[in-house]
Amino acid sequence: xxxxxxxxxxxxxxxxxxxxxxxxxxxxxxxxxxxxxxxxxxxxxxxxxxxxxxxxxxxxxxxxxxxxxxxxxxxxxxxxxxxxxxxxxxxxxxxxxxxxxxxxxxxxxxxxxxxxxxxxxxxxxxxxxxxxxxxxxx
Amino acid sequence: xxxxxxxxxxxxxxxxxxxxxxxxxxxxxxxxxxxxxxxxxxxxxxxxxxxxxxxxxxxxxxxxxxxxxxxxxxxxxxxxxxxxxxxxxxxxxxxxxxxxxxxxxxxxxxxxxxxxxxxxxxxxxxxxxxxxxxxxxx
Numbered sequence: 001x002x003x004x005x006x007x008x009x010x011x012x013x014x015x016x017x018x019x020x021x022x023x024x025x026x027x028x029x030x031x032x033x034x035x036x037x038x039x040x041x042x043x044x045x046x047x048x049x050x051x052x053x054x055x056x057x058x059x060x061x062x063x064x065x066x067x068x069x070x071x072x073x074x075x076x077x078x079x080x081x082x083x084x085x086x087x088x089x090x091x092x093x094x095x096x097x098x099x100x101x102x103x104x105x106x107x108x109x110x111x112x113x114x115x116x117x118x119x120x121x122x123x124x125x126x127x128x129x130x131x132x133x134x135x136x137x138x
Numbered sequence: 139x140x141x142x143x144x145x146x147x148x149x150x151x152x153x154x155x156x157x158x159x160x161x162x163x164x165x166x167x168x169x170x171x172x173x174x175x176x177x178x179x180x181x182x183x184x185x186x187x188x189x190x191x192x193x194x195x196x197x198x199x200x201x202x203x204x205x206x207x208x209x210x211x212x213x214x215x216x217x218x219x220x221x222x223x224x225x226x227x228x229x230x231x232x233x234x235x236x237x238x239x240x241x242x243x244x245x246x247x248x249x250x251x252x253x254x255x256x257x258x259x260x261x262x263x264x265x266x267x268x269x270x271x272x273x274x275x276x
């Protein structure tokens with residue numbers, strides 16, 4: 001591992017790389033509207049959640065939980081996200097990827113799903129650097 | 139198990155019960171626009187995917203795969219779904235539930251997510267009975 005994994009070009013264009021975990025490449029969606037990670041298992045040819053088998057399936061599941069906890073940890077007590085959204089859709093980008101999104105009741109899409117709700121608002125340089133620093137590592 | 143699990147009223151109103159698996163109550167969304175199952179872990183007080191721990195987390199993951207395969211098996215070779223959507227959102231209904239949806243490139247929402255895309259089209263009696271029969275059991 002990785003075999004001949006290559007990150008989809010559209011995912012690459014919309015995100016900033018955080019780091020690689022055991023299975024997944026961890027990406028931060030470059031949209032300051034929502035704290036939003038994307039996990040991409042580094043295996044060639046995966047399309048759907050059920051394409052994963054055995055240890056990889058368990059690993060992705062654990063990494064979804066880890067990503068959720070990473071996003072929740074960005075916020076102090078009393079300002080935690082209201083809900084976490086977890087989704088593997090892939091209608092536009094067929095490469096298997098899992099969205100993990102922290103939702104707040106005052107975010108631009110609430111209570112709807114985030115996709116298509118508001119134009120992406122890229123992070124400024126300082127905010128991006130700060131967020132990446134806090135998302136990296138254990 | 140179950141402890142004092144109670145199915146959310148809105149989920150009950152929008153769906154038809156298929157059966158109970160080891161962890162989840164399996165519901166069929168009463169919307170013939172999309173082959174669409176909802177898994178609701180039968181534990182009281184769950185909100186988010188990461189609220190599940192240990193064996194329950196593994197069990198739900200396995201049940202997501204099982205639900206995907208059940209939906210795919212409804213269709214003959216050459217007419218299989220184009221993509222499976224898997225999502226735990228819960229912005230409108232906070233009780234943890236996982237959508238497993240078979241998507242086709244000619245469905246009413248494609249390529250967008252299904253939520254809010256088209257009014258639900260309830261199954262007629264015969265189609266519902268046939269679908270439930272094929273979804274139940276191993």
